[in-house]
Amino acid sequence: MIQQDIQALTIAGHDSDGSAGMPADLHAFFVDGVYGHGILTAAVAGNSYDITAQEVMPKEFIAEQFHQLARDFQIKAAKTGMLANDDVINVVADHYDSQTFGPLVVDPVIITKHGAMLLAQSAYELFRERIIPLAKVITPNFYEAQKLAEMTINNRQDQLTAAQRLQKMGAKNVVVKGAHSDNAQDSVDDLVLLEDGSHFWTSKPFIKTSRLNGTGDAFSAIIAAELAKGQDVPSAVRRAKDAVYAAIANPLTVGHKFGPINHWAAQAELGKEAD
Numbered sequence: 001m002i003q004q005d006i007q008a009l010t011i012a013g014h015d016s017d018g019s020a021g022m023p024a025d026l027h028a029f030f031v032d033g034v035y036g037h038g039i040l041t042a043a044v045a046g047n048s049y050d051i052t053a054q055e056v057m058p059k060e061f062i063a064e065q066f067h068q069l070a071r072d073f074q075i076k077a078a079k080t081g082m083l084a085n086d087d088v089i090n091v092v093a094d095h096y097d098s099q100t101f102g103p104l105v106v107d108p109v110i111i112t113k114h115g116a117m118l119l120a121q122s123a124y125e126l127f128r129e130r131i132i133p134l135a136k137v138i139t140p141n142f143y144e145a146q147k148l149a150e151m152t153i154n155n156r157q158d159q160l161t162a163a164q165r166l167q168k169m170g171a172k173n174v175v176v177k178g179a180h181s182d183n184a185q186d187s188v189d190d191l192v193l194l195e196d197g198s199h200f201w202t203s204k205p206f207i208k209t210s211r212l213n214g215t216g217d218a219f220s221a222i223i224a225a226e227l228a229k230g231q232d233v234p235s236a237v238r239r240a241k242d243a244v245y246a247a248i249a250n251p252l253t254v255g256h257k258f259g260p261i262n263h264w265a266a267q268a269e270l271g272k273e274a275d
């Protein structure tokens with residue numbers, strides 16, 4: 001359903017290849033029918049092979065973007081992506097407030113599929129202290145969940161334990177995604193731990209492809225878009241899982257290596273359910 005008056009916000013980095021970071025978030029907001037705003041935290045120079053350089057925005061400039069959006073728009077939900085370092089984490093935590101920007105979906109971006117580090121290791125502790133408690137939903141992949149929860153994940157029980165640790169750190173709802181697990185050969189099982197302590201799993205067949213750039217960005221952005229529309233967390237997560245699966249299953253031929261997912265296929269999937 002197109003609801004052009006509903007606005008969502010991404011607080012993220014720009015990736016020059018268009019597949020990930022803020023461009024992916026804005027594509028995802030668009031195909032899920034909400035208007036997208038973007039607070040730029042950083043930018044990376046890259047293509048489907050590699051990321052070769054990064055620049056972080058000055059903290060004063062990030063603060064100014066928060067001020068300008070708050071003066072004008074009715075934002076119903078937000079998400080974070082690349083937060084880079086302590087300065088960015090502090091300015092985001094200082095300026096994000098749920099009254100103005102709605103519930104926050106935290107995609108704890110640490111490393112890209114090309115292996116580029118987008119969050120300094122020295123910033124993990126501050127991220128736990130200042131960003132995780134702001135999360136209505138946090139969506140770590142296997143690697144990010146292991147780093148943030150400080151444990152090894154080998155099986156489904158570990159996935160749940162990691163989610164519980166992140167919830168103890170202050171995240172209300174936690175999705176520990178299963179795509180990077182060694183067990184994800186037939187199906188990709190994401191664990192969803194809800195605020196009330198209950199949990200469920202969402203599962204889809206594993207698709208063997210290198211055209212996966214932007215999966216985590218689109219997944220978290222669609223959750224934010226759905227929350228902006230007033231959906232509850234379980235249905236927002238299920239819709240994001242179905243839409244991202246469709247975007248992986250119908251690949252585009254853009255770039256030579258780690259190509260982007262197909263947001264038009266996500267749009268078709270989202271439209272199907274909403275009509």
Ligand SMILES: Nc1ncnc2c1ncn2[C@@H]1O[C@H](COP(=O)(O)OP(=O)(O)O)[C@@H](O)[C@H]1O
Pocket residue numbers: 140141142177178179180188189190204205206207208209212214215216217219241244245248
């Ligand atoms: N190869 C795949 N086959 C099926 N689903 C996948 C695949 N890769 C990722 N997904 C799904 O895409 C969504 C985003 O997850 P993921 O790719 O793990 O995020 P990230 O980009 O943060 O690593 C999740 O729901 C995940 O289960």
Ligand SMILES: Cc1ncc(COP(=O)(O)OP(=O)(O)O)c(N)n1
Pocket residue numbers: 012013014015020021022024042043044081082109111112113114118212213214215216217218
């Ligand atoms: C600026 C910027 N932010 C995030 C990413 C994420 O990259 P990657 O992990 O490859 O993609 P996801 O599938 O996790 O969305 C990026 N490349 N650039």
